[in-house]
Amino acid sequence: MMxxxxxxxxxxxxxxxxxxxxxxxxxxxxxxPDGDSIGSGLALAMALSSLGKKAILLSQDPHPAMYDFLPGRHLHTTVSCIEPEDxxxxxxVFVDCTGPDRAGKALSYARSETWINLDHHVSNSGFGQISLVDLDAAATGELVFFLLKLMGAGINLDIATCLYVALVTDTGGFRYQxxxxxxxxxxxxxIDKGVNPSQVADQLYEARSFSSLMLLKNALHTLEVYKNGQxxxxxxxxxxxxDSGASLEDADxxxxxxxxxAGVEVALCFKESLDQTAVHLSLRxxxxxxxxxxxxxxxxxxxxxxxxxxxEGTFEQAKARVFGVLDGLEIWTDS
Ligand SMILES: [Mn+2]
Known part of the structure; x- marks a missing residue:
């Protein structure tokens, strides 16, 4: 299939x-970085290297351990391991970033005149000298796939695996809209290039740590529904x-x-920052x-x-602010 x-x-x-x-x-x-940013970045870095380029994939934060199985990690580094002067x-090339600031501390390394913006978020600012923001792309990895095809870079099994992980993770295992x-x-x-879907799924979704399950056990005690179950x-x-020994990424x-x-339209997860000065809210x-x-x-x-x-603020302050905003929305129905 083509x-x-x-x-x-x-x-x-x-x-x-x-x-x-x-x-x-x-x-x-x-x-x-998430699976799309990591998969897109590694695939692009490997493809450019195979064309004789000196490609470096850089991020502010390390890759979560669940992506350790991906090839091309020798091309990735974090801001703590390299200086901007180097x-x-x-x-x-910014992958999966809505704006330059999303690169965080890695932005100060982007001292080139030309910036390329490859993304699929509706909130993308359109930054960069060349901007390709495709809202119909399931993942940025989909755009990298077409880029590599056009560039004539061979998509070998390593590159294909990274792009496949980008697609799988951003679609929740081909389940989201x-x-x-x-x-x-x-x-x-x-998959034609040799990616094994069940092996990738196993690595991504069936290889959880015991501590992440213990975290889930504790978190489920706080589960609540509001707005007629919506x-x-x-x-x-x-x-x-x-208590659980789980990592912040386990909370994701x-x-x-x-x-x-069943019946829930909006889901929230409030994650307290380790210094307890802010709360990270995830919305689905x-x-x-x-x-x-x-x-x-x-x-x-x-x-x-x-x-x-x-x-910003304590857990209680942050939750009160979020529920205040949600209470003001006219999205909830009575039945
Ligand atoms: Mn993405």
Missing amino acids: TGEIPHRDTLERIVGVLRKNKDILILEHEK VDPGVT NTTPRCFHVAAEL LASIDVTRAMLE SVVNYPRSI SRSKVDVSKIAGLLGGGGHPRAAGAVI
């Missing part, structure tokens, strides 16, 4: 032109993290549990409510079905 036509051919050709002209290429992920990129025919066509081509909320406190999947309740919705707008009201952003915000 994906046939390449979308955004003109923009992608401009990007290929810039990448061809430059030897030193810096690729930036967003803070707290990097002299001719071009910088962003799962499109095109996304499946790309996935099929990657809103559900769960808490992850610092104490729960300490907790929001899926309130979202999985099932099919109707655009949670990126709710996150926007709280100073955050994201996708219609998955968004987030950081709220």
Whole structure:
């Protein structure tokens, strides 16, 4: 099966032109990188390396351990391991970043004149000399796939695995509303390259740590529903993290549990920061409510079905503020 036509051919050709002209290429992920940012970044870095480029994939934060199985890790580094002076990129590619600031501390390394913006978030600011923001792309990895095809970079099994992980993670295992025919066509081509879907799923979803389950056990005690069962909320406190020995990244999947309740449209997960000065809010919705707008009201952003915000203050203050905003929305029905 082939994906046939390449979308955004003109923009992608401009990007290929810039990448061809430059030897030193810096690729930036967003803070707290997810499977899409990591998979897209590693795939692009490996492909550029295979074309003789000096590609560095850089992020503010380390990759979560669940992605340790991915190839190409030798091309990735974090800001704590390299100085800005050690990097002299001719071009910088931002993957999966709504704006330059999303790169966090890695932004100060982007000293090239040219920035390329590859993303699929509705809240993308359109930054960069060349910007390709495709809201129909299930993942940024889908855009990297077409870029590599156009560039004539061979998509080997290593690159295919990274792109496949980008697709799987951003679609929640091909379950969310962003799962499109095109996304499946790309996935099929990657499987043709040798990706083993069940092995990848095993690595991503069936290899949890005991401590992450203990964290979930504690968090489930706080599960509550509101608004006639349309809103559900769960808490992850610092104490729960300490008791369970789980990591902050283990808390990322907790929001899926309130979202999985029948009838729930909006799910919230409140995660207390380790210094207890802020709360990280994750928002998810099932099919109707655009949670990126709710996150926007709280100073955050994201996708219609998955968004987030950081709220300063104690746990109680942050929760009160969020519920105050949610109470003011006319999205809840009586039955
Ligand atoms: Mn993404």
